[in-house]
Amino acid sequence: MLNVGLLGAGRIGNVHAKAISSHPGSELVAISDVNVDAAKKLSGQYGAAARTTAEIINDPSIDAVLVATSTDTHSHLIEAATAAGKAVLCEKPVDLTLERARACQRAAARNGRPVMIGFNRRFDPNFAALKAAVDRGEIGKTELLSVTSFDPAPPPVSYVKVSGGLFRDMMIHDFDMVCWLMGGLPEAVAAVGSSIVDPEIGAAGDVDTAVVTLHFADGRLAVIKNSRRAVYGYDQRVELLGSDGLLSAGNVLENTVSKATKDGVTSAKPEFFFLERYMRAYSAEWAAFVDAVNSGSTLPVTLDDGVNALAIAEAATRSAKSGQTVTLASI
Amino acid sequence: MLNVGLLGAGRIGNVHAKAISSHPGSELVAISDVNVDAAKKLSGQYGAAARTTAEIINDPSIDAVLVATSTDTHSHLIEAATAAGKAVLCEKPVDLTLERARACQRAAARNGRPVMIGFNRRFDPNFAALKAAVDRGEIGKTELLSVTSFDPAPPPVSYVKVSGGLFRDMMIHDFDMVCWLMGGLPEAVAAVGSSIVDPEIGAAGDVDTAVVTLHFADGRLAVIKNSRRAVYGYDQRVELLGSDGLLSAGNVLENTVSKATKDGVTSAKPEFFFLERYMRAYSAEWAAFVDAVNSGSTLPVTLDDGVNALAIAEAATRSAKSGQTVTLASI
Amino acid sequence: MLNVGLLGAGRIGNVHAKAISSHPGSELVAISDVNVDAAKKLSGQYGAAARTTAEIINDPSIDAVLVATSTDTHSHLIEAATAAGKAVLCEKPVDLTLERARACQRAAARNGRPVMIGFNRRFDPNFAALKAAVDRGEIGKTELLSVTSFDPAPPPVSYVKVSGGLFRDMMIHDFDMVCWLMGGLPEAVAAVGSSIVDPEIGAAGDVDTAVVTLHFADGRLAVIKNSRRAVYGYDQRVELLGSDGLLSAGNVLENTVSKATKDGVTSAKPEFFFLERYMRAYSAEWAAFVDAVNSGSTLPVTLDDGVNALAIAEAATRSAKSGQTVTLASI
Amino acid sequence: MLNVGLLGAGRIGNVHAKAISSHPGSELVAISDVNVDAAKKLSGQYGAAARTTAEIINDPSIDAVLVATSTDTHSHLIEAATAAGKAVLCEKPVDLTLERARACQRAAARNGRPVMIGFNRRFDPNFAALKAAVDRGEIGKTELLSVTSFDPAPPPVSYVKVSGGLFRDMMIHDFDMVCWLMGGLPEAVAAVGSSIVDPEIGAAGDVDTAVVTLHFADGRLAVIKNSRRAVYGYDQRVELLGSDGLLSAGNVLENTVSKATKDGVTSAKPEFFFLERYMRAYSAEWAAFVDAVNSGSTLPVTLDDGVNALAIAEAATRSAKSGQTVTLASI
Structure with missing residues (x-):
């Protein structure tokens, strides 16, 4: 115990x-x-x-x-x-x-x-199933990863001001996803961001919409899209193209009901936000921590992973300001 | 408490x-x-x-x-x-x-x-969402209901022998679903069943595959399909056609991952069986019971509902033997 | 030529x-x-x-x-x-x-x-792909077939009066689908129908909503659902359960666009009616006829198929009136 | 005529x-x-x-x-x-x-x-439906566009050598899609590309996998992903996030059949390549040209559109080489 x-x-x-x-x-x-x-x-x-x-x-x-x-x-x-x-x-x-x-x-x-960092998304059953399929070689060699991560609504500007900015606060989850799914660190990062959801976020010096591309030394690529607002709910998807196919992990919907009327066919929205979508992930995360601590085995997420994601966030922040690609080695 | x-x-x-x-x-x-x-x-x-x-x-x-x-x-x-x-x-x-x-x-x-009967499917979030949409009038007047209910694998023949037969043991859930979703009891029932999954089930005097049609006094219709074996998992779906549209509740899949390769696009199977699919329903069922008992309000499922479903099962059993439509009034 | x-x-x-x-x-x-x-x-x-x-x-x-x-x-x-x-x-x-x-x-x-009957649905690329998969044994032995066939809107009552009734006029397509997909004729038929879409159809002595179950001598089952009105478009689907799995052919949608908003996720309706849905089928049907006539090979649909479907329609009409299962041998 | x-x-x-x-x-x-x-x-x-x-x-x-x-x-x-x-x-x-x-x-x-350039994808019924929904304001103000465009297999290296490179030859379609869907030209372009599908393409000085981000003067963003190889078929999708929702246009599948077995649920692949996917688009493109020429009305795609897409391709080519964002004004 x-x-x-x-x-x-x-x-x-x-x-x-x-x-x-x-x-x-x-x-x-x-x-x-x-x-x-x-x-x-x-x-x-x-x-x-x-x-x-x-x-x-x-x-x-x-x-x-x-x-x-x-x-x-x-x-x-x-x-x-x-x-x-x-x-x-x-x-x-x-x-x-x-x-x-x-x-x-x-x-x-x-x-x-042992120190583990709470990158809870690795423990989401859907992303975990995708990762397992990648590790089994089901799509061959990985080539191009795409991560979509939209929040349902922007946080208060007061929060934004102390958050460290979108890249450190929000996209950091996605940087970890990229390293985890691609099995390593990118060599270089190019970022673009803007404040189009809420002008006050821009006034506070942050962005609310951003795209980051990550270049691996072996030529593989990844791209992350973030928005602080997707009115239909928490949009959390991953697509990974490999030499033998494409793996996709879609959203978890609120239910499986659909309604067909003269106006079209309507189905449920994605689960509203992280508490709904990732509740099972938090339990699995904790179970993995307990297992690793009790058995003395390797942690599934380490402090190094946390530092690496932060370094990428730093690179992205610089790139978004300069318009130039930033190498991780320079950080 | x-x-x-x-x-x-x-x-x-x-x-x-x-x-x-x-x-x-x-x-x-x-x-x-x-x-x-x-x-x-x-x-x-x-x-x-x-x-x-x-x-x-x-x-x-x-x-x-x-x-x-x-x-x-x-x-x-x-x-x-x-x-x-x-x-x-x-x-x-x-x-x-x-x-x-x-x-x-x-x-x-x-x-x-208060006596409540454990028709757990009424508390499945998907079927409950469909029922709520019906009650809000989203498809107008209900006309034709279709219930698909397949188990992943047949039970042991020893169980079948004491089960009361498919109509009382397995389809009874679906009879309750029909009464619940259509808001009343059918007038007449016509059933056909056969033993094609496992000949030993037939030898034990039961069927493993069956179709039952239910006729309401106002002309509305329902049809239930049962099979004791769907190798891909527990298939639990409902479709309800109304004057203004169609509501469908699909299966809950094991995850949201899909894989596209030269062989096609493969996604996850339905949750394996009732323990997986209906775990949330059992919790919601219990919560509804506690609420009703504590507040003294009407139970969401009553002993009458249980007896009604059993009467329909009796009618279906007779109809499957005689090849004739059986009225509920004759039971 | x-x-x-x-x-x-x-x-x-x-x-x-x-x-x-x-x-x-x-x-x-x-x-x-x-x-x-x-x-x-x-x-x-x-x-x-x-x-x-x-x-x-x-x-x-x-x-x-x-x-x-x-x-x-x-x-x-x-x-x-x-x-x-x-x-x-x-x-x-x-x-x-x-x-x-x-x-x-x-x-x-x-x-x-050579005389071929225009059961165009056999030439729909989706149903043809399902049939080919059945013939390749992809779901093992077939057990339970389900055919959904809803028109977008009822025809004029003047047409209904001379149509021969829903079973001969509309469901005859589905009777042929059942014989084709199951690879033979049913032994017995049980039908129920009612007029709930348009009371004038009932006044004209016909039904507008019907469910027919078909029993094969080897115990296999099929069920057909028909409605004269599905306000969301022409609903034409097939599901076939076999010992090794389930094959489904879904509707063809007007386009692949979906829209996620705070109100849900909305996608396109099925193609409106038979001219839209089956245009490719009519071309393929004609091509198959030309091929068979030119080569002297077996027609893909024969006059016998047309007579068989009509016999089943006759059995269904009688069953719907009597409430009893009707054998095809008695027709 | x-x-x-x-x-x-x-x-x-x-x-x-x-x-x-x-x-x-x-x-x-x-x-x-x-x-x-x-x-x-x-x-x-x-x-x-x-x-x-x-x-x-x-x-x-x-x-x-x-x-x-x-x-x-x-x-x-x-x-x-x-x-x-x-x-x-x-x-x-x-x-x-x-x-x-x-x-x-x-x-x-x-x-x-009148001179019209053959950007056939604008006439694809799915992309056209998405564009019409955008123009009707169904997702409010557009914010973040994502275009996925993968070919099923790389062309011969001999073709690659004279093609002008992936950005001018392949992604040019997507540059036009971005301008069309966003209703204007981007201000700046950042590109990254690599040769990981076929090393001979790299040896010929071209890339086979690329990601380009496009920045509009008003802060809106777009991202394009290209790969010369998606073994499951021609992957042609668009997603557009706006202030009121998300519009997506998915792939057109070969058929609507799905098969559920113990190994999962398998559905059809996307149409194989542009001849299959865009056949209806080519007809619609020609019809639009005839209409515009006969009526003297504005062409739906102009020579200017062709030159603009080429300018963006030029910017992307430079950016991929330099690692720096390139403004369209500098081209």
């Missing part, structure tokens, strides 16, 4: 609390949050204790922590928790600055404890 | 145990089974007590029982539990004989406690 | 005129119609001569006639044309009465000329 | 010959080809005369020419034919060099005769 402390009792903390407590091999023993009431409320629901972050990290009976706090605390908490001997599952991104993330990476390496 | 006793710790009992204990408004306090070890094992998993059926029924602190025992005990347990003042959710069918089921119906009516 | 006379210059005659004149191996030389102006107009479009039916049948330079006249003339024209040595492609049905059709069948057999 | 001369009797010339002669308002009177036998053979099929290109251009009884010769002759033939007073429909691209194409554009403008 893995005793787990949850740092952060916000929206995503709630998701993780459920996953931790539903897993037969883990027990949610303590929860902290800067909002003490939130920690108390969530603790009450799951029979855990509301404690401070320091208490949780310093409690030797706690084996692992799940970091679901604000991004600016991630690096510090990874360092502190691994120094205290704990295994860590930390929400993405590792940090808003690549420099800080790399320092964290070095510190965690010295501490020698 | 509803204190619940579970009668039956077999495969479907396991499903219900999970639903009962996951629901915030119910607590699984006791489990019985003729196989005492099964009751003990399941009780252990959920922190419930393993007790006898009599103890559970006679325990005044238990508010409700879920009957998941063998079919020949259903009527008796409904009667005993309602006599003891408990609310009951009982698996289908009410009984193998219509006469006994009707006696149970009268007894339960006298006892005055 | 096959010199062809076309008897009938109505809507379906126009379709055939185009198919005949587009085929490199046939020449449309003459057209007749009771409406002489119609014959003249259509002849003008295709560089053919407008002549009387008698002139066409008696012209030894004409090798084949296509009969696209009103149903009550079909039997007579088949007899006259084959007596004059011509090959015949005749629209369905052979006749409104089975007795007359059988007399025609005997006469044509004596005359020894 | 429009008297038409066809210049070029190759594969695409054959397609056009059929479209011209099937149209009730045009007559194919003469065909030329450097391969005189090819011109004779095709002329024979359609009752046209085999003549020289000069004879056709100088024949005052010929109203229009369709240019389906090798690309290096297009500009010259457009100039000569318009100088001789003829309307012209010319296959894409206008020329391999932008400079020459622009000279042709000026000359044709002076000659004042």
Whole structure:
């Protein structure tokens, strides 16, 4: 049984609390949050204790922590928790600055404890099935990957301002998808972005619509499309062309009903947002973490993966500004 | 909080145990089974007590029982539990004989406690969405309903022999679907069945493939197709033609991945069987039962619904033997 | 080069005129119609001569006639044309009465000329692909066939009155599909029909909605659903369950565009009616006729097929009236 | 009646010959080809005369020419034919060099005769339906366009060498699609390409896989993906995200049959290549040309459109070499 402390009792903390407590091999023993009431409320629901972050990290009976706090605390908490001997599952991104993330990476390496980054999409059953088919060689050699990732609605501008920008905050998931599905890091990145969904996002110095192409050293290509707004729901799709065929993972729809009338044939929309679409992924992510920690086997997503995705986000941010292709080696 | 006793710790009992204990408004306090070890094992998993059926029924602190025992005990347990003042959710069918089921119906009516029959498909999110669209009038007046219901593989012949036959055991779900979706009972039933999947099923006096047409007094029609074997998985679909259009509820697929190669475009199969397809339906069914019992509101499925479906099954069985249309009034 | 006379210059005659004149191996030389102006107009479009039916049948330079006249003339024209040595492609049905059709069948057999009946759906590329897959054994042994066939809108009641009724006029296509796809004739037929689309159709003694089940001697089953009204377009689908899987042929949609909005995902309707859906089938049908006549090989659809479909229609009509299963042997 | 001369009797010339002669308002009177036998053979099929290109251009009884010769002759033939007073429909691209194409554009403008470029995809019923929906405002303001265009198999390297490269030869269709669907020209282009399908294509200095992003002055974005090889067939899809939704145009499949077995659910592949997929588009393209020439109305595709697409191809070629975004103004 893995005793787990949850740092952060916000929206995503709630998701993780459920996953931790539903897993037969883990027990949610303590929860902290800067909002003490939130920690108390969530603790009450799951029979855990509301404690401070320091208490949780310093409690030797706690084996692992799940970091679901604000991004600016991630690096510090990874360092502190691994120094205290704990295994860590930390929400993405590792940090808003690549420099800080790399320092964290070095510190965690010295501490020698497992650190997994919460790229939950790898655990979505659909993307996982696509990845398995790629690994079985079902489409031969991979050549051209396309990732579509649209949110249903833009976040508040207040959030955008502290988010690190679309490439670090939103597209970072897709950068990890590209590395995971293509089995390696791109050599160069070219990005274009604009603010056409909400002019206030542009005024805040960010983009809301972007396309990034990624070039691998062996000539393979990937392209990512992001938009902060798809009014029909969370659009999360992947297509991978290979020498022997094409693999596609489509959206998960709200139901399988369709209606044919004189106006056409109407079917359901995609699941609304990440809580709906990726609920099963969060459970599978946690189960994979527990398995790896218990067995001492390789983590399915590592801190290195988190740093790599951040480096690509940095390259994309620079490319979108300069209009030039940016090599990863220059980052 | 509803204190619940579970009668039956077999495969479907396991499903219900999970639903009962996951629901915030119910607590699984006791489990019985003729196989005492099964009751003990399941009780252990959920922190419930393993007790006898009599103890559970006679325990005044238990508010409700879920009957998941063998079919020949259903009527008796409904009667005993309602006599003891408990609310009951009982698996289908009410009984193998219509006469006994009707006696149970009268007894339960006298006892005055809520009895719901486990027609879980009404709680499938897809069929529920279709029903809601019908009720909103989205296809106008309903005219012609088609239900496709194929199992992935036939049960053992030993099961078939005690099952009451395909119409009572398997198609009874579809008879309920027809009554529910069409909003009433058919007037007459015409059935044809044959044993072409497994000759041993025929040798046991049952059919494994059948088509039943149902005629409503106002001229509306329904047709049900059953097969005990669809090698590609559990095929559970509904189509309803109305004056303003057609509503269809398709299968739930294992994932959304498709693969295009020189051999064609291949996508996932339907979810394998009822445990996979209807897991969410079992949870929703239990939640609806708890809501109705707690609020005293009308049950979404009643014992009358269970008896009606059984009467149609009886009519279909007779029609398949005689080759003649059988009126429900004659049953 | 096959010199062809076309008897009938109505809507379906126009379709055939185009198919005949587009085929490199046939020449449309003459057209007749009771409406002489119609014959003249259509002849003008295709560089053919407008002549009387008698002139066409008696012209030894004409090798084949296509009969696209009103149903009550079909039997007579088949007899006259084959007596004059011509090959015949005749629209369905052979006749409104089975007795007359059988007399025609005997006469044509004596005359020894090829007679093909226009069951155009066999030549639809989708149904033909399904049939080819069945014949290659892709789903093993066939078990349960389902045919959905809905028209977009009911015909005028004046047409209904002289049509012979839904089973002879509309479902006859589906009876042929069943025999073709199942590879033989059913043993018994059970039908139910009602008039719920248009009460005037009921007042005229016909039905507008019907379900027919067909039982084969080896236990295999088929079911046909017909409605005179599907407001979303011509619904023409087939599903065939076999021991190794299910084959389905879906509708042909007007285009491949879909639109996702906050209201759902909307795609195109099925092609509106038979002229749109089956245009390619009419060309393929004519090409198959020309091939068979030129090569002396077996016709892909025979006069026997036409008589068989009519016999099933007769059985269905009787069954719908009596509520009893009717054997084909009794017809 | 429009008297038409066809210049070029190759594969695409054959397609056009059929479209011209099937149209009730045009007559194919003469065909030329450097391969005189090819011109004779095709002329024979359609009752046209085999003549020289000069004879056709100088024949005052010929109203229009369709240019389906090798690309290096297009500009010259457009100039000569318009100088001789003829309307012209010319296959894409206008020329391999932008400079020459622009000279042709000026000359044709002076000659004042209608010149249409054969961007056939605009006439595909699916893309046309998508465009019509955009124009009706069904997805609000357009924001992000995605064009997928994969050939089933790479052309011979001998062809690649004289083709002008993937951007001018293949992606030029997609550049026109982008301008057409977005209603204007992009401001800047960023391209990446590589040779991973066939190393000989790389050795010949070309790419076989490419991604191009296009930036509009108002911030809207488009992305095009090209591959010379999709083993499952011709993959031709468009997706357009707007403020109110997403429009998608999918592939046209070979048929509507699907097969469900224990191995999954398999459906048909996309139509194999452009002759299959775009046959209806070629007919519609010709009909639109005839309509515009006869009525004197605006051509649906102009020589300007052809020059614009070529300019974008030029920008993309430069960007792929330099790794920098290239503005259209610099071309």
